Amino acid sequence: MALVDIRNLTRIFDVSKPWLNRVVERREKSYLTAVSDVSFEIAERTVYALVGESGSGKSTIGKMLVGLLGPSSGAVEIRGTDLARETDAAKVDAVRRDIQMIFQDPFASLNPRWRVRDIIVEPVAARGGDTSGMAERLLEQVGLSAKDAGKFPHEFSGGQRQRICIARALASEPKLIVCDEPTSALDVSVQAQVLNLMSDLKDEFGLTYLFISHDLTVVQHMADRIGVLYLGRLVEEAGPDELFDDPKHPYTQMLLAAAPQLDSFGREVPPPTGEIPDPINPPKGCAFHPRCPLAADVCSQTRPEMRDIRGARVACHMAG
């Protein structure tokens, strides 16, 4: 059984103006659909990556997975337990223990007034666990020195701080770590160090990652399975080789063509046209149809279902 099973997940935010403005200006309530009917599974000990541009809903899915946000409809099941609906507190607690998160900005996600030791053991200490020597051991595992436990976060560089975040995520011995753009704030050479560390730890501890990123090359390097999001919808899901060698959804094709490559010297390709539409008033039918070169009448009428095409799941009427 898959470790994580996400079914028809939808999240709607109320972005209406305040009540008085609505009355005075005669406005309707407005809603933003950040995630719309997304379904996928994450197998144990794999890396599932979500890619997409800003506003595609990738971080919202990550937050719903760890329980920072509740779903509007649909379900997130982790080993058969639906965190949002389960009533047995002990069961919820047991699942929560298995999930940790690493955030994008290591400068914002560490409390500047806490010593590194306290930061790292907090996930365990909060549940009353034994933490003696734990911080020192974890620090060495992520490539820092045991002596660093007594220091404060400001004494470290960005890459080192991200290592501290990883050590903290490992403290409660989780099964699943949600990594939300873990290397976007880092320089290339530091990014390489952190990505290698994450791969090593995955093998060592048998971890499962949900890896959220906008960087296609990083995703290709890390992921076992990749989901491409557009305007809150999953448009394509495939393994990295299939996705990069044979992208089937026109949006994936556009994204891959637009990404700068290291060997694209003086490349002259027509850049993609248009921009991501307003998520408050998304286009009818397929969300991508106004920008799509293949768009036909059906695309502006009905939203495509996920179909299996040559080892990938694709939400497109025309792909094949």
Next chain:
Amino acid sequence: MADPVLSIRDLTVEIPTRYGILRPVSGVSYDIAAGEILGVVGESGAGKSMAGNAVIGLLSPPAHIAAGEIHVRGTRVDQLTGDAMRRLRGKEIGMVFQDPLTSLNPLLRIGDQLTETMLAHLDISRAEAERRAVAALEEVGIPGAAERVGSYPHEFSGGMRQRVVIALALCAEPSLIIADEPTTALDVSVQAQIIALLKKLCRERGTAVMLITHDMGVIAEAADRVAVMYAGQLAELGPVRDVLTAPRHPYTHGLMGSTPLASRGKDRLHQIPGAMPRLDALPDGCAFHPRCPRAHDRCRVSPGPRIEDGGGRAACLFPMVEEAVA
């Protein structure tokens, strides 16, 4: 080669602090010819933005140019007074910054920002400036330019705002544009649009561009030549294809190896051990030697050869030759 638009010679920027003098840029020399895009890459703190700010005279005190010369179209600009520099900025040198929202005035319509810039620098009438403002917005691909001149910056999306900034940088027809991380805040598909636009405009007008970025992919796609900076110094300078496919400086080599690449599969990424030294603790000799796999005794005492344009390509005593990137 004709006279370069921008010529930097032995540029050194110093910041005096309580703990001694820091040198975020030290002995950097390069030229940019008309119509050429020079990519400047490096990690954070390598001094790439500092060098750009020095050219446009926007170093914030106490940082100052301690040595070297900067020439723009034959005029020496590093010793100009504030007033003379202000006339030059915008007229001869245009700027595009990372965050388009902070480089536009939120209280002015974009049409007014464009006309004001042109009236300040060009000898034209207001009506002519307004006509050119619409033309400039059309040129950068803003649909419905004639109506959009009356819009405020917040009414545009991020990619459109960056187009407005580019129109603003180009409207006084400068001969040099300094683009400091122009696409870093943008999504991939919008980034591709902005890069294509910059390339097109520069080719058509023969504008020289200094493209400062940390993204090797952007460099490969846009630049003609590339300057790699490390700890305030120029590590390598050369045509983009040569530097990226056959780097001679071990730092460039390491940097290329640590970039995830499709053809490399899922093997471990190459790591450069350690981190860039802090400016107050630069090692003796070559700044890269503590992290360099090829360091010899001589590297610890003597810095690599300085790169002069047209001369050596890598500031390394033992440059790599014909070694493919791992």
